[in-house]
Amino acid sequence: MPSDPDTKAQILKAAKSALLNTGYSGLSTRKIADEAGVPLSQIHYHFGSRHNLVLALLDRENQKLLTRQQETFLSEMPLWKRWEQACDYLEDDLRSGYVRILQEMTAAGWSDDDIAAAVRDILKGWFDLLSGTAAAAAEKLGGLGPFTPEEIGVLAGMPFLGIEAMLLLGFKEKDLPSRSALRKVGSVIRKLEGD
Amino acid sequence: MPSDPDTKAQILKAAKSALLNTGYSGLSTRKIADEAGVPLSQIHYHFGSRHNLVLALLDRENQKLLTRQQETFLSEMPLWKRWEQACDYLEDDLRSGYVRILQEMTAAGWSDDDIAAAVRDILKGWFDLLSGTAAAAAEKLGGLGPFTPEEIGVLAGMPFLGIEAMLLLGFKEKDLPSRSALRKVGSVIRKLEGD
DNA sequence: GTCTAATTCGGTCGATCGACCGAAAGGAGT
DNA sequence: ACTCCTTTCGGTCGATCGACCGAATTAGAC
Numbered sequence: 001m002p003s004d005p006d007t008k009a010q011i012l013k014a015a016k017s018a019l020l021n022t023g024y025s026g027l028s029t030r031k032i033a034d035e036a037g038v039p040l041s042q043i044h045y046h047f048g049s050r051h052n053l054v055l056a057l058l059d060r061e062n063q064k065l066l067t068r069q070q071e072t073f074l075s076e077m078p079l080w081k082r083w084e085q086a087c088d089y090l091e092d093d094l095r096s097g098y099v100r101i102l103q104e105m106t107a108a109g110w111s112d113d114d115i116a117a118a119v120r121d122i123l124k125g126w127f128d129l130l131s132g133t134a135a136a137a138a139e140k141l142g143g144l145g146p147f148t149p150e151e152i153g154v155l156a157g158m159p160f161l162g163i164e165a166m167l168l169l170g171f172k173e174k175d176l177p178s179r180s181a182l183r184k185v186g187s188v189i190r191k192l193e194g195d
Numbered sequence: 196m197p198s199d200p201d202t203k204a205q206i207l208k209a210a211k212s213a214l215l216n217t218g219y220s221g222l223s224t225r226k227i228a229d230e231a232g233v234p235l236s237q238i239h240y241h242f243g244s245r246h247n248l249v250l251a252l253l254d255r256e257n258q259k260l261l262t263r264q265q266e267t268f269l270s271e272m273p274l275w276k277r278w279e280q281a282c283d284y285l286e287d288d289l290r291s292g293y294v295r296i297l298q299e300m301t302a303a304g305w306s307d308d309d310i311a312a313a314v315r316d317i318l319k320g321w322f323d324l325l326s327g328t329a330a331a332a333a334e335k336l337g338g339l340g341p342f343t344p345e346e347i348g349v350l351a352g353m354p355f356l357g358i359e360a361m362l363l364l365g366f367k368e369k370d371l372p373s374r375s376a377l378r379k380v381g382s383v384i385r386k387l388e389g390d
Numbered sequence: 391g392t393c394t395a396a397t398t399c400g401g402t403c404g405a406t407c408g409a410c411c412g413a414a415a416g417g418a419g420t
Numbered sequence: 421a422c423t424c425c426t427t428t429c430g431g432t433c434g435a436t437c438g439a440c441c442g443a444a445t446t447a448g449a450c
Contacts, residue, residue, distance in 0.1 A: 029408060146379050155380070176349060235400090
């Protein structure tokens with residue numbers, strides 16, 4: 001009775017839901033099993049351990065992002081428009097829970113080498129994308145000042161990670177005008193491009 | 196026998212140590228008690244609950260930072276030098292464990308309203324400081340372009356938070372040139388100031 | 391010295407955790 | 421019909437968790 005794909009996907013979906021509800025520190029195999037509506041033993045049958053389940057969840061969430069990344073990379077939009085799109089993606093990813101998942105996994109990685117390596121791999125791919133975009137922008141804009149493309153990648157990407165953590169913490173635009181700041185950066189880029 | 200101050204401080208110190216070793220999800224009252232060399236019951240006598248102990252630890256770590264913040268606020272250094280100092284502080288805080296503590300608390304706040312409120316208070320103070328500095332810089336530099344001082348505060352502070360999370364995750368300068376990027380921002384500020 | 395209140399200590403409670411087990415149930419190939 | 425392999429299921433193990441208790445100890449007031 002190989003209803004395997006169903007159950008496995010069901011557990012992963014429940015694991016995501018449980019992670020969003022309780023955070024990583026409150027995550028337990030029993031809560032996941034209850035949420036999925038399957039016996040506890042199913043989790044260890046399909047994933048072997050809680051640890052492996054977490055890694056599988058991270059991998060599954062990342063799969064979704066990879067396809068979108070490649071679309072963006074192939075796009076020929078002007079820089080300011082790509083920045084705008086990145087701001088839109090942030091809102092999407094906040095709603096979908098992906099931001100929370102990745103940030104929870106990042107925090108878990110501070111104490112777990114396997115998770116840390118997995119998260120670094122994911123984020124490394126993102127930074128390479130940003131660096132590549134910066135390298136292309138260097139030609140268009142005539143150099144990047146004192147910065148290498150990789151450093152521009154850092155300066156473009158890190159604010160998003162910091163803002164994500166703050167938004168998850170409950171900061172509102174009134175106390176931390178993060179969204180308006182990001183949008184205005186887009187308009188500055190637009191002027192730099194001479195649009 | 197009121198050796199109370201000793202024991203209480205000892206427990207807080209052990210709590211910090213345990214948090215650095217195991218992360219928030221692995222933190223337990225027994226590990227803290229063992230590390231402090233006191234019976235488990237002492238923790239509940241002095242702090243009432245694990246929850247209160249965590250909040251007390253956060254408050255204690257923040258006290259240290261507050262004094263330094265005020266020193267920086269009162270300083271009359273040029274902007275680029277303050278930025279350099281912020282980079283130096285980052286290295287100090289990474290070594291001392293303060294970065295890890297605050298980032299762990301931030302992540303814990305995603306699932307705990309009390310911790311979230313406490314962390315927001317701390318970071319709100321930091322952002323106000325940055326915004327104030329940006330407002331002062333606006334006069335010196337002749338405006339901030341399209342940005343409000345608060346938005347400049349966001350754009351100055353958020354990269355640090357993102358970079359902290361990545362450094363804790365084990366990113367090296369080779370894969371993520373975060374330190375060189377931050378330092379070069381300082382040199383750009385220096386040119387803007389016409390020094 | 392005596393009394394009082396604060397502090398220390400060892401022990402224990404019920405709940406929850408991850409992991410594992412053997413038996414039952416089901417589908418596929420013959 | 422039979423076998424073989426995958427999957428499902430309920431139950432249980434030892435470990436660990438936060439919280440709490442009563443008794444013993446100690447410092448300081450008088």
